[in-house]
Amino acid sequence: MTPYDSALATAAPTAPLVDGFGRSVTYLRLSVTDRCDLRCVYCMSEHMTFLPKAEVLSLEELDQIASAFIDLGVTKLRLTGGEPLVRKGAMDLVERLSRHLRSGALREVALTTNGSRLAVHAADLARLGVRRVNVSMDSLKPEVFARLTRGGDLARVQAGIAAADAAGLSVKINVVALAGDNAREIPDLIAWAHARGHDLTLIEAMPMGEIDEDRSDEFISLADVRRELESYWTLTDLPLATGGPARYVRVAETGGRVGFITPLSHNFCEGCNRVRLTCTGVLHTCLGREDAVDLRAVLRSGASRADLAQAIRAAVTAKPKGHDFHIERGAAPSVARHMSTTGG
DSSP states (O other), X not given: OOHHHHHHHHSOOOOOOBOTTSOBOOEEEEEOOSOOSOOOTTTSOSSOOOOXXXXXXXXXXXXXXXXXXXXXXXOEEEEESSOGGGSTTHHHHHHHHHHHHHHTSOSEEEEEEOSTXXXXXXXXXXHTTOOEEEEEOOOSSHHHHHHHHTSOOHHHHHHHHHHHHHTTOEEEEEEEEOTTTTGGGHHHHHHHHHHTTOEEEEEEOOOBSOOSSOGGGTOOOHHHXXXXXXXXXXXXXXXXXXXXXXXXXXXXXXXXXXXXEOTTTSOOXXXXXXXXXXXXXXXXXOTTSOOOEEHHHHHHTTOOHHHHHHHHHHHHHTOOSOOOOOOOXXXXXXXXXXXXXXXX
């Protein structure tokens, strides 16, 4: 038990986190690094400048802030990046956080990954209580995958998926729909995932951070994708709530599920229950807004547990009603920060 946990053990129960619109916040997406071993074209520039080490939260600080959220009623924690498994000590952080699973305070620790290092860590993730991983895989064609990721190895990612499956982890495949790159592959990607027992979620390209291309050239509405899928498959809406923004359907012909995350064509903010902490300790209560509260500054000023909780509560109370994403040719991104900095 850490000193922070000792303080919690003697503290009175606290009221849950509720924003100004009555939405309970029970889900924290925790970015452990802004670094990644891939350079996906829709996510970041080819020549990214990453943060100096001094600006990034230590493992102890990540643990302390995550524990503060758990004390305030967060029951789901997702580790993100960049690529979380490139962070030195990432598995030590998972081990630290697993104590909250054993105590019952935390219902789930999950992971979003590009899969490149999953084969090495899948068994340990399962041992430490992780039950679900989301893996990004935008193409089944090695040459297309390598181009979209600027050098990624599709076989390595698929080996990671197989290792996760063998370790007993539930795997979901994430696919960013891109009009000129993988739109024609979407049925094949769905069939590949479903044949292996994996759900697949389609995601619209989001206007976050300057990249080397104009996103308007690649944006495709998932409403159009769904209509195309329905021309030869039978899709049935599912009342499935996974704690995320996806709306799910069942594909009768494959027996699997497909999720649609539609930040542009269909706003999903009404049921938002999540906030995001960057690896520098900046809390964003909305993916599509520039709102920011610096919890690193609070923590490094010597704040007490109560001070940290108060800063978190104030930020959540001010959570915006929703985002206002838009993609227009030549326009600046709706949000200046890159997705890799925010943690998805």
